[in-house]
Amino acid sequence: MTGILTAGAAAAGAPTLTVPVLELENLSVSYADRHRRHRRVIHDVSLSIAPGEVVALVGESGSGKSTTAQAVIGLLAGNGRIDGGSIRLNGTDIAGWSQKRLETIRGAKISLIPQDPTSSLNPVATVGSQVEEVLRLHTKLPKAERRQRVLELLERVGIPDPGRRARQYAHELSGGMKQRVLIAAAIALQPQLIIADEATSALDVTVQRRILDLIDDLRAESGTAVLFVTHDLGVAADRADRTVVLQGGRIQEQGPTYEVLARPTSPYTRQLIADAPSITGAPSVAAGEARPLPDAGRDNAVEVRNLVQEFAAGRNLPAFRAVDGVTFSVPRGTTHAIVGESGSGKTTTARALAGFQRPSGGHIIICGQDLSALDAKGLRLFRKHVQLVYQNPFTSLDPRQTIARIIEEPLLNFDAVPRQRRDAAVRDLLARVSLPESLLAKHPRELSGGQRQRVAIARALVLNPEVLILDEAVSALDVTVQSQILALLEELQRELDLSYVFITHDLAVVRQIADTVSVMSNGRQVEQGTVSEVFLNPQHSYTRELIDAIPGNRKAQP
Structure with a gap:
């Protein structure tokens, strides 16, 4: 049985071995297809976690992170099986235990914090x-x-x-x-082991930090071991003692977090680090480097003046003010980010900009048109100039339609466009978002998350809009796919002179893609300016709290 040398014992000159809370040795897992043929997805994975230790298991979707965690707690899908290796909990191999026997340790010895609380x-x-x-x-x-x-x-x-x-x-x-x-x-x-499977990935940065602080406090108090399953290297940098990098179900490297992030030996790990805005973004902001603004004197693609958005709250109750006096402008060809926690008014502002709801007060002027002055017909025509890209392409794309139909559909909603021109437009856009024509006959379920988001962007561009509103458009993506989508958006912006309003809670992404930023809290705009101004010299305490909460700011140290 493998033991772990405790640091305190070694320092005292009397090294002792501590039995790991969890030890995986050559774990292999496979899934059966509909023909009952098994495909190996986890290949000889070995790792261990000591009492009170935090280990991060990182990698992209499909790397095997969640499958490894599910194997540990005995919650593999019905078509999954452990092909070999051992899963030792406090020295006892539980890999072959029945579900009834595993139920005696779930919650008592091992607990799972899943990704989606809803x-x-x-x-x-x-x-x-x-x-x-x-x-x-x-x-x-x-x-x-x-x-x-x-x-x-x-x-x-x-x-x-x-x-x-x-x-x-x-x-x-x-x-x-x-x-x-x-x-x-x-x-x-x-429990002696907590498995946190992307447990904070859907949360705002400040809420995420509070949750991670709480887990850390519990670990320190009771010596609980923690396995963090995450695609966020910033979280690993801040919180993990050791990091294990998975790709295609195989460990690429593992070791102390600081060493893995500072001196990665695997090309895959180096790519993950390069793609992670929370890891790579901080030095550029600290050094005052920011995206150069386009030439001064450009006209504004978007102007928002004292925007107010209220909603009825029920009989005899005052209206709820979701957005209160927001003002900003977006020069043509630039990106303006709107950041804040859930409930801050970001998405309400985005929907008003897209013309989905008429403002209760103030003015929204896009491409020279004041939305408050448009009738129903004018508002419909206005939507040719402004398109919205949602957070989750799986729910925003019609699952019954082919990719070709999804992209061309907006063309059918306006002026009649001959089929030949529609087909040419669809193929052109598919090439612009770097997708092969072979996908045109497929359905959304057959595509990866990154491919689906590229389709959503192509669909938004088919009417040649001047403004794209992107509502958390990369927050559900792994860092590598996220990096690819952000690079695509920047390329499209340069080629088509597009203007973006980027709604997000991820400030690490903001400093990578945005020129200017508005910070919102409880419906109010508490700060506004260029990204470099706001990040380097935040004036409001809420902005400082958001910046301090960006994963990766704490940085693991040797």
Whole structure:
């Protein structure tokens, strides 16, 4: 059995071996296709995690990260199987255990914090009852004591008014709150190992930092080992003692995080680091290097003046003001970013810019047209000039349509365009977004996430718009695919003189692609200026908090 040399023991001159909490040795996993042929997806993976240690498992989608984590906790899909190797928990090999036997250690010895809290929580059960379920299954505590323990756990993870929150349902909580509920359930029995599978990837940077701080506090208090499954090298840099890099189900390299990030030996790791804005962006901003603005004197493609957006709040209640007095302009051919946490008013502003809702006050002038002065017909024609690219292309693309039909559809909604010209336009755009013509007959489900987002961009460009509004358009992508999409957007901007309004919560991406930025909080614009001005000399405390929370800013040290 492999042991781990503890640093304190070595320093004292009496080296001792500590049994790892988790040790994988030559783990191999395969999935069966519909013909029951098994395809190997994990190849001889070996790693270990000591008590109190944090290990990051990084790589792109399809690299095998989540499959490795699922194998550890015994939650492989029905067509998955472990082909070989061992999974030792505190020295005991659990690789061959039955599901019934594994259920005795899930929650008690190993806990999982999944990526999507919305789909992980039962919508028809209160959040308190879901946390209590772990205690009911694994302890003999009386009901009153279980419920008291639930309140203590919710308070421990930073949920205010736990008595009220425990009686609420998942839809009544924010994303950050829901993730805290899952953490409360995961730590209820003080497990020896927590697996966090992209547990913060969908959260705003400030909420992400609070969640990661919480996990770190719990690790320090109880000696819990943590396996971080993530594609975010910034998170690994900040939080992990060691990092394991996976590609195609094979380990490319592993070691202390600082050494892996500072002196990568694998070409794949070097590419991941080069593509990660949270790792590569910080030095350029610190040095004052920013994207050069286009020539001064350009006219504005977008002007927003004192924008107000209100929504009815119910009978006898004052209207809810989601956007309050936002003002900014976007010179033609430049990129303006709007950043802030969920609920800050970013997406509401984007929808107003796209003409999906009429402003309650103020003015939006795009390509010289004041949206408030347009009737229904004028607004429809206006949408030829402005197109919106959404966050999730899988839900924004019609799954029943072929890629060719998806891209050409906007042409059918306006003036009649002959089929030959439509086909030529579709093929031209597919080439512009670097996709092969062989995809034209396929459906969205047959494409990767990055390919789907390229299709969404091609669809947005088919009407030759002057302005693209990109609402979290790269936030769901791995760093390598994200880097490719950002490079594509910059290339298209140069070629077509496009103007972008880029909605995002990721400030690392902002400093890579944007020229100017507005920072929003609770519907108000708290800061606005060039990216270099705002990042190097933030004036508002909220902006400073956002910048401080960017993963990778803490930097792992030797």
